[in-house]
Amino acid sequence: MEQVGLNHCFGGQQLRFRHQAESLDCAMHFSVYLPPQAERGPVPVLYWLSGLTCTDENFVNKAGAQRYAAEHGIAVVAPDTSPRGEGVADDPEEAWDFGLGAGFYLNATREPYAHHYQMYDYISTELPALITKQLPVDTERAAISGHSMGGHGALCIALKNPGQYRSVSAFAPIVAPSQVPWGHKAFSNYLGNDQATWQQWDSCALIRAGAAQVPMLIDQGDADDFLTEQLRPELLQQACEESGYQARIRMQSGYDHSYFFIASFIGGHIAFHAAAMEQ
Numbered sequence: 001m002e003q004v005g006l007n008h009c010f011g012g013q014q015l016r017f018r019h020q021a022e023s024l025d026c027a028m029h030f031s032v033y034l035p036p037q038a039e040r041g042p043v044p045v046l047y048w049l050s051g052l053t054c055t056d057e058n059f060v061n062k063a064g065a066q067r068y069a070a071e072h073g074i075a076v077v078a079p080d081t082s083p084r085g086e087g088v089a090d091d092p093e094e095a096w097d098f099g100l101g102a103g104f105y106l107n108a109t110r111e112p113y114a115h116h117y118q119m120y121d122y123i124s125t126e127l128p129a130l131i132t133k134q135l136p137v138d139t140e141r142a143a144i145s146g147h148s149m150g151g152h153g154a155l156c157i158a159l160k161n162p163g164q165y166r167s168v169s170a171f172a173p174i175v176a177p178s179q180v181p182w183g184h185k186a187f188s189n190y191l192g193n194d195q196a197t198w199q200q201w202d203s204c205a206l207i208r209a210g211a212a213q214v215p216m217l218i219d220q221g222d223a224d225d226f227l228t229e230q231l232r233p234e235l236l237q238q239a240c241e242e243s244g245y246q247a248r249i250r251m252q253s254g255y256d257h258s259y260f261f262i263a264s265f266i267g268g269h270i271a272f273h274a275a276a277m278e279q
Helices: 036-040 057-062 065-072 119-134 149-160 181-191 195-201 203-208 227-231 233-243 259-277
Strands: 002-009 012-021 026-034 043-049 075-079 137-147 168-171 216-221 248-252
Touching (some): 012 065, 026 065, 026 119, 043 149, 057 065, 057 259, 065 075, 075 119, 137 149, 137 259, 149 216, 181 195, 195 203, 203 233, 216 233, 216 259, 233 248, 248 259
Parallel strands (some): 043 075, 137 168, 216 248
Antiparallel strands (some): 012 026, 026 075
16 A cells, blocks of 8 residues: 555645555555544544546545544545556446446446456455555444445445445435436446346345445435436435335435535535444
């Protein structure tokens, strides 16, 4: 694990690392904010999963999360959104919504993507094991959050790993990828055309299948250009109501899909996770 960046921020440190990821068979970058409380011992950790086209740096540069992470004494770990490098398969048409920058936080089973695109294993297993050994974080007190494609990833990973995360939140998540164009494209290429396998990576399907309860907070802007075609929060609301699953889903008037939206509500999300970590 090689440190490649350091900035002081709100009494803590904004760090960036590079390492060789075994699950992805490539070099990966990830960013970590360590609050000032980390100088005294391990602190809880919030994983942040970014959306389509992003890297590990978008959130740390635009969301303003460090101020709130410092107040609550929480580390924030932001991984990249896909495997990278020479030999990593991309969208043959070089589109922005699939391939590099669009790993969808699943384990691909279809070639040529299966070799590198094992983002689920990387986020849920390899990265926590790495930072536990190398950084002053307490991965027993963990939460996960994300935006758009990353919101999909955060919800799925939390639902598939009961007990690993104290809470989960999302901004404008793709809640039902098996039912929207972004998901159709990604799943057919990463997983193949058997739609039964898609349900393993669909938050609505996981909730209907009886996923264990985890504290859940979701914010969605009603001025989001992707709301009706790609995001469809009403499908998650329906799945939760039919299954008796408790989730706080808020529609925020006038907000779009941008980091201005995330920056407006990230403080509340971090406070939500901090409260869950204290339980």
